Amino acid sequence: MVLCVQGPCPSPAPERIGQPPRRAQPEPVMQPLPAGPFPEAAAEEAPAQPESEPKVRDPGEDLLCIAKTFSYLQESGWYWGSITASEARQHLQKMPEGTFLVRDSTHPSYLFTLSVKTTRGPTNVRIEYADSSFRLDSNCLSRPRILAFPDVVSLVQHYVASCAADGPDPAPAPAPPAPKEEAGDAAPPGPAATAVHLKLVQPFVPRSRTPSLQHLCRLAIHRLAADVDRLPLPRRMADYLRQYPFRL
Numbered sequence: 001m002v003l004c005v006q007g008p009c010p011s012p013a014p015e016r017i018g019q020p021p022r023r024a025q026p027e028p029v030m031q032p033l034p035a036g037p038f039p040e041a042a043a044e045e046a047p048a049q050p051e052s053e054p055k056v057r058d059p060g061e062d063l064l065c066i067a068k069t070f071s072y073l074q075e076s077g078w079y080w081g082s083i084t085a086s087e088a089r090q091h092l093q094k095m096p097e098g099t100f101l102v103r104d105s106t107h108p109s110y111l112f113t114l115s116v117k118t119t120r121g122p123t124n125v126r127i128e129y130a131d132s133s134f135r136l137d138s139n140c141l142s143r144p145r146i147l148a149f150p151d152v153v154s155l156v157q158h159y160v161a162s163c164a165a166d167g168p169d170p171a172p173a174p175a176p177p178a179p180k181e182e183a184g185d186a187a188p189p190g191p192a193a194t195a196v197h198l199k200l201v202q203p204f205v206p207r208s209r210t211p212s213l214q215h216l217c218r219l220a221i222h223r224l225a226a227d228v229d230r231l232p233l234p235r236r237m238a239d240y241l242r243q244y245p246f247r248l
Contacts, residue, residue, distance in 0.1 A: 057131075065132045066111070069151040073102060073112075075244040076153055077211050078203035085124055088115040091204065092122040098163070098201025102127075102152060110137070112152055119197060127152060157248045160200045203248060214240070223247045 073079035080088070082104045092099055092115060100116035105126055107113075112127040114136070126137040133148035134155050149155040205211065211219075218241055225231060228241045 061132055065150065066129070069134070069153070072151050072153045072244060072246070075215070076102075076203070076246070076248070077205045077209050077215070078102060080206075085113075085115070088113075088124065089122040091206075092117040095204060096201075098199045099204045100156070100200050100202075101204045102156065114156065116198060116200060118199070123198065125198070127155065153246050153248065156200065156203075157246055160248060163199050163201060215244070218244060219247060 078101050080091075080101050080103045083091075085106060088101065088103055091101070095117050097117055097119060100114060103113055103115060105111060105113040107126060110126045111129055112134075114125045114127055116123055116125070128135050128137045131148075133150060134152050135146045135148045136155070138146050147155075147158065149158065221228060221231075221241060222245065228238065228245075231238070233241070
């Protein structure tokens with residue numbers, strides 16, 4: 001996966017509509033007739049299109065989705081909460097490439113940020129939330145191609161699996177859509193460095209949050225079993241597996 005650092009899309013300059021000065025007796029101006037049928041005939045042939053009503057979202061749906069994501073992240077062990085970008089950089093600076101963590105975003109319009117160690121050092125990518133889905137923040141042109149996921153752990157797990165499928169040293173092209181790097185959290189690129197290889201390999205779990213033996217067994221079961229619901233397990237154990245249905 002390649003991370004292209006690009007700026008936000010430029011917004012068009014607002015138009016200024018001026019009012020022409022009034023004339024005492026305006027002179028009629030001849031205008032050419034439009035090609036095709038007369039406006040009256042075209043209006044009769046084309047049926048009136050009903051205006052589409054804006055989609056009304058249920059706030060409770062967003063609340064359940066975000067609460068579920070927080071629950072998964074707390075179980076994961078590699079969610080660091082409200083640490084700053086500088087603290088994330090210090091933790092990842094000496095780690096091998098591909099080590100990552102998820103933290104709270106310092107930007108008011110985002111909930112989470114993915115911090116990962118790359119060949120250029122620690123890099124931060126915001127995680128966007130919209131319509132009960134999470135995706136990597138990207139520039140306007142790449143946004144329609146960015147995959148959306150129901151929670152952050154599913155998002156991270158997908159890209160970890162994609163990097164593992166590419167092999168130890170995947171080619172930089174073809175690359176998935178370019179996520180947008182969080183401003184001010186990485187070294188500025190040089191003249192020839194317009195993209196940075198973003199590889200997710202291993203989550204960074206602090207020593208103070210060492211996973212329990214039960215959680216490690218749960219991860220092992222999810223990695224080996226395609227469908228845990230078909231396993232002959234007691235209900236209590238099956239419920240524990242469903243509380244965190246991930247391999248990461």
